Amino acid sequence: MALQEMTYRDALRKALADSMTENPDVIILGEEVGRYGGAYAVTKDLIKEFGPERVIDTPISEPAIVGAAVGAAMAGLRPVAELMYVDFIGMTMDQLANQAAKIRYMFGGQIGVPMVLRTQGGTGRSAGAQHSQSLEAYVMHTPGLRLAMPATVADAYHLLRQALTKPDPVVFIEHKALYTLKEMVDLDAPAPDWGKAAIRRQGRDLVIVTYSRQVHYVMEAAKKLAAEGIEATVIDLRTLSPLDFDTIRTHVEKTGRAMVVSEGVMTAGVAAELAARISEECFDFLEDPVIRVAGEDIPISVSTALETGSVPGPQLIFESAMKLLSSREAV
Amino acid sequence: MALQEMTYRDALRKALADSMTENPDVIILGEEVGRYGGAYAVTKDLIKEFGPERVIDTPISEPAIVGAAVGAAMAGLRPVAELMYVDFIGMTMDQLANQAAKIRYMFGGQIGVPMVLRTQGGTGRSAGAQHSQSLEAYVMHTPGLRLAMPATVADAYHLLRQALTKPDPVVFIEHKALYTLKEMVDLDAPAPDWGKAAIRRQGRDLVIVTYSRQVHYVMEAAKKLAAEGIEATVIDLRTLSPLDFDTIRTHVEKTGRAMVVSEGVMTAGVAAELAARISEECFDFLEDPVIRVAGEDIPISVSTALETGSVPGPQLIFESAMKLLSSREAV
């Protein structure tokens, strides 16, 4: 296949279809994944291609969907369980954290749980407090789980393909605002390594570490920063577990300044982990504190203005970087 | 009441009894809280004193227990829902995070959810991977919730009493290894302010920030450090939300070195938030990186040696502080 234009949604669908074709043990289960084609149309028409025994519409029973995926994975299938919104992960945390994540360890390494939990999160559709969250921190805080959050069309494809070969449970969080993202991709080109961050832009002045939709906001901000003479390195983590800290360290040591950007709520979130690590590991290289630009410590409103104001956007990222860089002179 | 010896468990029971006597709207609901007296005997005999309509034994239905407490709180009661182990919080995270935590905000401030979710966590009984966790980070990461984790007998009493007057949902996490802790207390003496950290020890060389059972381990380590000529300030946070960062800042600015100690898993946990904050806010005062001593990023084994090895203990805290302080010379 040559370079072609594709959406994030279609790349995900293609990843599922290719994996299902390749591995007859891959099945999909979740609410509306079959006839309806998925609430965000990611699984559209897969039921026609692979049949209702492999693309399984479930009742509205999130805990049992995840639990059934755990059992299916232990019994030799490669299930992809779909959670319509990551906001519903709360009801599944027992099956996810107490079962899926711990089974290999508790059982002394006898068996793993090679399942993928696909879901989507984030703001962007005024969907309100219970349909707009970014809850990846719950997952990152749970040993035994892997966590992938693609920002680009190519990564949507490759990370999902790779997740479906991994021996451990992978939580795969898409961003609802990215489904219509279109990019030119050549999916036959070699895939980047699983667990390796991508350098989306390189600069001498500061490092901005981010993932998922915020990658795009950060790139937008970086462009504006460049216009002001400030050059940022932008690191897209791609997976939060494994976490490619080596890449972060290398670049922060070069620039001496770092900012982390996450749509998730700031307190005890992913941004906290990243900021803490950079602060610890790059201590002697840092000229300024690591700045966290993250979701506000509040629920998301249905009101559009408040929704947008609750999470980082290009302007906040730009301004924060400007302040960070200008603080150099001040000190 | 004058000074008297009391256990953590008895202090909790007295807090419940005093609150129930004072406020007829306080009820308790949970598994085995009545006739059985609570899995850790905290609610022993309360059913005799207050009757089965106020001390309510429930079926084994964690999601609905928390959900019923939400409704009871909205309808004018002051429920104390008991979760036998914090490890079960996974099944209740939807009711806790999507309902209890967000209701005041989503409904535009019309009403709050003044409930207390009492539970206990931590290692110490070789109870295995699903009965030994420290999951406070999930709670701290959820806006709208308050979080109290008492380390001392007096705090067990006062924090629970205060939690039962608060307008917002409070998750109250006891430590299973502290129930038999005995201390001399005068519960009539004025209570410390809610939301204010306690300085358990003061020293010039470093600040150790911690909470819950680790306070005792840190105090033990601090004694050994003192024998080596190192004086640590020990801060017991008491509540993680609200978080008394002013106290932390004041002391870290004085010593220039900080360590945070938490039994919870390190990655994206409470220790990450504390380390990130100290690193950001005390940047110009820090002579060394903030050190995180936290639970390993692994599940807990039933094997005693592995269990103990999975979480911080006095020796690891002591050694880490020694290393931190000796790194001073090295630089």
Add this chain to the structure above:
Amino acid sequence: MNQPQAVHRADAGSNSDLPQLYRMMRRIRTFEERVGELFVRGQSAGSMLHLSIGEESAAAGVCAAMRDGDRFTTHHRGHGIFLARGADPARMMAEIGGKEAGYCHGKGGSMHIADMGLGHLGANAIVGGGIPAVVGAGLAARHHKTGAISAAFFGDGATGQGILYESMNMAALWSLPCLFVCINNQYGMGTRIDQATANPRLHERAQAFGLAAETVDGLDVEAVAEAGRRLVDGVRDGKPAFLVIDCYRFYGHARKDKSPYRDPGEEETGRAKDPVAFARAALIERKVLEESALDTLDAEVAAEMDATIDFTVAQHEPPLSSMFRDVYAPGEPEPEPVRTRIDRILARG
């Protein structure tokens, strides 16, 4: 304490009164049509609008059996229920539009609307999420001896959620004044009820947990009201109950859904089971009201509902300054905005 206050409701205390039931159903129908219009005009907050057209008899009928002080929660398709419990349609519409004049100051929207004064403990965007709250409200009613009931309204899809069974079990065990109302519109999104369970006779489940339970045909609002009254009488005496109202979701799941997964023939049959038209025909046939009187009534309702749009469009969104308000109670420590925090950290120089 938060005791619901008394308000005037069109149908309160006049349960078997078909004209009143008809008026309420017409108000719901028209309101929902206006909600659709708000959406089309780009004035609704978000795309997640779930209309209850076709289900009016459930709201009007069951709510007619409730009284002041009773509490309830609803699912995401709850506009009609709230109206039937006395909501001000203008404030509802404003909330749906995400405006500050709305019931929740524009923070909640259609799926998170609530009003403590009317006993509305909240709509919910989590399927099944509002169900256990009525168990707690039932405990409170018993504790305070208010004689109130608490009712959970939800869809057939929520019968997939385990928390429903946990809640019913508790209500039965403790003999709480709780009513579980399952509005079976045959679909959860694109999934027909027989594609979601092997036994679609949903009330049998409640019976197995020890609740009084029945299914009623939603075409006839008087039958719904009658079943509601019968069960609510028992509920008030501590015999919790479960009522299924069979009906049909006339349109898509949410505003944008065109229901491609449904057979046009099926849709036609389904929409023919129109409780509003059925009640109108009965009123005429029984000579309770003449067609012209009904036309006048309908026009009155249309005017009332038109006004809600005008009202909403004229309102403003909540100010950005309200963003950090009401995370915690007034006077409690508040979250610090990210921007303030960054400024503070960098201002150290």
Add this chain to the structure above:
Amino acid sequence: MNQPQAVHRADAGSNSDLPQLYRMMRRIRTFEERVGELFVRGQSAGSMLHLSIGEESAAAGVCAAMRDGDRFTTHHRGHGIFLARGADPARMMAEIGGKEAGYCHGKGGSMHIADMGLGHLGANAIVGGGIPAVVGAGLAARHHKTGAISAAFFGDGATGQGILYESMNMAALWSLPCLFVCINNQYGMGTRIDQATANPRLHERAQAFGLAAETVDGLDVEAVAEAGRRLVDGVRDGKPAFLVIDCYRFYGHARKDKSPYRDPGEEETGRAKDPVAFARAALIERKVLEESALDTLDAEVAAEMDATIDFTVAQHEPPLSSMFRDVYAPGEPEPEPVRTRIDRILARG
């Protein structure tokens, strides 16, 4: 893929064979007594040991209807079930002792024991936690056309958990080869079943979801085996089923619990319903085996189980170095120990 391998089991294929059933029940009873001894000797890992004394017929009877390749999960009181599916009691005891020679290398213990070879997908310390896995295993069995069933064993207390109903609904909807086995020992900790539900006829719930369901008296292991066989035959054909075995928990909930919440009279009556004694008496009465032969059998079993203690006491705990192993699969990036990390950070100078 992880397909259970074939092993020899005392009772496999000889379901109605009372001597075999008796032997298995006696093995379970004696094993549990030795577990108690391990605890008293301070050699068990932790205090959370739940003995299945009084419930032996459920394990022996139902498992007799299962065959090689079938999969199952158990609750926290699952020693007997695992034994009845062919477990090596020495490796079980070692696991209960937290020793490396145990089934899970001492990381799991009594409540997290598992063995893929025998199809044991795991015991569980979460009430109800292992139930949905059998739905997934059922999907796998159908997918791979193995003809295997998957069985979830759990207590009456687990009927409080919503996930049970979600799982049964799925199994029925998809006609999966799943068996749900509820061991009703009348208590969940200190709560008697009638204090946990208004309708203790638990099988009615499963019926309401469309499963075949019945209740059998656990006193008679042959009756249990018979019911098990009947239901399992249907299950294998895709008719999921629910079986309640009525029995009595002879002793406390866990080793330290003296059951002060139970009436001594009730306990006496309960313990009189002893499936092991009942089977023994039947064997003698029917002249299948003489008392002396049974004594010999019992002594053999005692010797077998004594050896498990000696074995366990002689074993060592897993080495500290195994702590970071098996969080993820071999070869995958591993967690970094806190100590290593601190050293690394401070070594920067």
